[in-house]
Amino acid sequence: MENIPIFRTPDEMRAWSHEKHNQGKVIGCVPTMGALHEGHLSLIRACAKDCGETIVTIFVNPIQFAPDEDFEKYPRNEKEDLSLAFGAGATAAYCPSVATMYGGDPSVFVIEEKMTKCLDGLSRPNHFRGVLTVVAKLFNATNPDRAYFGLKDYQQILLIKQMVHDLDFPVEITGCPIIREPDGLAMSSRNRYLLSAERKDALCLSKAIDAVTKMFNNGERQTRNLEWLARTIIESASTSKIDYISTRDAEDLSPVKDIEKPTLFALAIYIGTTRLIDNTVLTPVKEEQ
């Protein structure tokens, strides 16, 4: 593991990618903020399976946090993260400092103006501007052919795909399934903030998803009924507070009333002070006519 390269600047990172490309290697990238869990490791494994080289980036990106959010307390343990990443198949790591990434008074940002007007884009106003800007920077440093993101951040993946399309980045984006704890809670670096009673309450998220999926599979197509069911389940947890429960077109995030095609059912809630998200895509099976 000591021989696996860790890069700290875009120039160093790029030189390595350039060399690998010259050797004909396909380069995959898994951008993370560290605090790696099985969700991240599944991305790294998927990347390592597809690509000759797998770069894991570890960077807690200040500009995607609002001042009242958890940037300061976000868990950081580079040594452990690197060990996990390499164990899952990473062949290089890009771990720039905040000074390297945002030195010199930055004023240029990448923004999206349509699909950011809902869900997390609405709850966290500058969040996706921070995400798109850092992903553009990470792409310009790592030069990947492919990049892997978790579908738990469903809106994020749609936005990154849109950025890749709109700015002509030569990167193929792959979304990987949500990985859950045995009891159903979607893996998240923020789960470690949860106190023990909160950890139990947090299950209301996956329970809501399960119940909504069942109701949908039983034929319910009206989103207000699906949302009502989810709200009832979330509100039954004593430490929960709903940020949003929302049903939206899975491709463009436009609002949906009656489900006729693949539709995102997305939730964001607070458990105590910890904000958690979860989602599923509800896909109607074409009935025999």
Place this chain on the structure above:
Amino acid sequence: MENIPIFRTPDEMRAWSHEKHNQGKVIGCVPTMGALHEGHLSLIRACAKDCGETIVTIFVNPIQFAPDEDFEKYPRNEKEDLSLAFGAGATAAYCPSVATMYGGDPSVFVIEEKMTKCLDGLSRPNHFRGVLTVVAKLFNATNPDRAYFGLKDYQQILLIKQMVHDLDFPVEITGCPIIREPDGLAMSSRNRYLLSAERKDALCLSKAIDAVTKMFNNGERQTRNLEWLARTIIESASTSKIDYISTRDAEDLSPVKDIEKPTLFALAIYIGTTRLIDNTVLTPVKEEQ
């Protein structure tokens, strides 16, 4: 000339650049909107001198024009432009269509939030968002090591340098001097809009620049006096209308009252319905103490 490649899509363009990089070539890029004049040709020559390959891009970028501006009437003559570009040393051209560049309902843009708050950024609200977005796209298609822009668009170069820095594009930006007609008028594709009486009036721009430079060289350091002189000269032309006359720090465009370091003196005026810009950088010589 038939053998010099003209690319229409990012993928084609990238494949060529990739091959040239593999051959160890340094790639330069000269982004243009066509309607090439000696100003552009000086950029192409500078690029061809520095770089093994010179890509000229020709694309009239709709998103940097406001609805009331001259996108429709902007001169287009690809054949003549290509001939001029190749004559000056271009070894490839990238000429995408509007559909290729902006198909599929784009919603992601590159913005700048500090230096766009003045000069052309103020007069043309979404202009630089369009410029930065298209330049990011052109960089992602052409993958240049270096890119060349004219100093007539002084604010544009500062913004592109900022973008390259902030988004980690591996491109070195070079600004090239303003090229002028024999009588002093700065070369511009828009000069061809001028009627004959207007063409004479347009000289007020370079006359103002010359007079301000002389006043500055004679020791004047107060920008309000320099601006007053320029205003007097511009207003003496009967078809002229001032958009702005502005004196700003040459590095960050902050306002300047007394000139102590390199300072941009910039003008934007209308001659009839044609908007023209010009500028110079006033650099105080360090006096013997």
